[in-house]
Amino acid sequence: MTTVDRCPWPGADPLMIEYHDREWGVPLRDDRKLFEFLLLDGAQAGLSWRTILHKREGYRRAFDNFDPARIAEYGDRDTARLLADPEIVRNRQKIAAAIGNAQAFLPVQQEFGSFAAYVWTFVGGNPIKNRWDVDTDIPATSPESEAMSQDLRRRGFRFVGPTICYAFMQAAGLVNDHLPTCFRYDEVD
Numbered sequence: 001m002t003t004v005d006r007c008p009w010p011g012a013d014p015l016m017i018e019y020h021d022r023e024w025g026v027p028l029r030d031d032r033k034l035f036e037f038l039l040l041d042g043a044q045a046g047l048s049w050r051t052i053l054h055k056r057e058g059y060r061r062a063f064d065n066f067d068p069a070r071i072a073e074y075g076d077r078d079t080a081r082l083l084a085d086p087e088i089v090r091n092r093q094k095i096a097a098a099i100g101n102a103q104a105f106l107p108v109q110q111e112f113g114s115f116a117a118y119v120w121t122f123v124g125g126n127p128i129k130n131r132w133d134v135d136t137d138i139p140a141t142s143p144e145s146e147a148m149s150q151d152l153r154r155r156g157f158r159f160v161g162p163t164i165c166y167a168f169m170q171a172a173g174l175v176n177d178h179l180p181t182c183f184r185y186d187e188v189d
Contacts, residue, residue, distance in 0.1 A: 015053055025188045027127050027173030029116040034172055035105055036066035039098050041168045042159030043089050049167075051089075058087025063098065068109075071102035097158035104156040119174065122148045127189065129176045138177050141166045 012020075028034055040059060044052040052059075062085050064070040074082075082088065082095045105115060112118040120126075122144045132138050145166035152160040160168075169175040178185040 013050070016050055019053055021184065024171055025173050025176050025178055025184060027188065029114075029120070031109060031115045032066055032068070034115050034119060035068050035102070036060075037171045038101065038105075038160070038168055039063065039066060041164050041171065042097055042101065043091075043094050044167070045094070045159055045161075045164060047089065055088055058085065062088050068102040068105045071099055072106055074099045074102075094159060101157050101159070104152075108155060119148065119169075119172070122151075123169070123174045127173055127176050129189065131180055132177065133179075135179060139166070142169075142175070144175075145169055 028037070036059075040052050040056065043055075043059070060066065062082055079092075079095055079099070083090050083092060088095075108118050109115050112121075128142075128144070130138070141162040145168075146162045148165040148169070149160050149162045152165070166175070170177050173188060176185070176188055178188065
């Protein structure tokens, strides 16, 4: 069976299939990768994940490979450069949030020893393994994503509402929302 045969999204393009089969739901504890997912999930607000996934390489280039320390130092010239970059979503609020979130990210790393240590506290250190019958059963939020959202906002993060946090938790493997019929369901633990 090929990867394409196993994808749960009929008609999905190869990039979406690759993302599902290799990344989505894999537990992450790498701070830079977690920051990448948080930035991309915030950029996705109001858009499709497919759109963001197809702009991911542009984001990597434009945002210094998601290095929060470098992004935290961005100023007006960087903002202007990003607003002119067609390879990313050119939304002033989302760009400002990405820079501000990098600035908020660094104190969290300092306080907890890593951003990973911080975000994993919301699920007790281990992935939540859900068991949904069909994809329409998967919720948009959870009590954990609501708690994460509230705490991130308190720490100065933006574009981190409960729905964005839940998508982040799914992507970063804090929550396993692959269906039990999906070949990845038992693989990502």
